[in-house]
Amino acid sequence: MRIGMDIGGTKVEAIALDDSGAIAGHTRTATVPGADGIIETAESIVAELARQTHRDPHDFASIGIGIPGQIDRAQGLVRHAVNVGIESLPLASLLQERVGVPVTVDNDVTAAAIGAAHLMGLTGSVAYLNLGTGLAAGFVLDGRPLRGEHDTAGEIGHFAVDPLGRLCLCGQLGCLETVASGSALKRFWAGAGEHPGRTLIPAIAAGDADAQQAFDNLVRGTATCVQLLGLTLDPGTIVIGGGLRLLGDPLFGAITHQLDVWADRSPFIAQLQLSARVQRLDDDSPAAAAGAALAAIR
Ligand SMILES: [Zn+2]
Secondary structure (H helix, E strand, O other): OEEEEEEOOOEEEEEEEOOOOOEEEEEEEEOOOOHHHHHHHHHHHHHHHHHHOOOOHHHOOEEEEEEOOEEEOOOOEEEEEHHHOEEEEOHHHHHHHHHOOOEEEEEHHHHHHHHHHHHOOOOOEEEEEEEOOOEEEEEEEOOEEEOOOOOOOOOHHHOEOOOOOOEOOOOOEOEHHHOOOHHHHHHHOOOOOOOHHHHHHHHHHOOOHHHHHHHHHHHHHHHHHHHHHHHHOOOOEEEEEOHHHHHHHHHHHHHHHHHHHHHHHOHHHHOOOOHHHEEEOOOOOOHHHHHHHHHOOO
């Protein structure tokens, strides 16, 4: 039995996976930012999953954690995880000391890619595109994650496509993340509020022109990401997840329409059949937690 945890800016979701890969325990709790809050939350989650699965906490085989930020997997270090209030934290060793179970940490998007492929039963090459606060992709090839030489494979949100575009927090101009992400909606659309994924579609229906512009940017940026993934990795499936997937059918309909418009203009793009490869992660899928559990052994 293995534990997987997805530590995000607002909530921590965790599951226990049995040896067949089925979910045997599940818990969700609010994130307490900062090093102490994260460690204590993680420890209490292990205790809760032990209770749910009728065992001692130290009887779990492994704990895998998916967390945003710069991850050093070999050292179990998390750096610059701004969303959860961590500057630098040896998360793996600190939690391991407390619970007596081997702990690994992984990039949250890579973890979600592994989990999505597992839970959706996808084989071959899979790209996972996370439309969250930020914009990034993760890759799974025949069940194994592709992390790259520096654990930065898939950071396509910082692919700068428009030299006249908006200033990105990374210092470049016109990154894809400046148009296709939750942070972009908040920065550039005054009516976004805390949860633009919930406010955008109603605002468009009410005739808010800025909301329409923000939506159009989001659609074009996301479709560009799908095309970029198609032309580089050529995956069989491109799964779209992240908080903004809650924009639902209007967003997914517009993305596939944009891809089809580009295909109509170019026989080369048309033969890629990109819109047919896009799938949406289920609204309540614990993909990142499941992937974090599996990442401990992959
Ligand atoms: Zn950038």
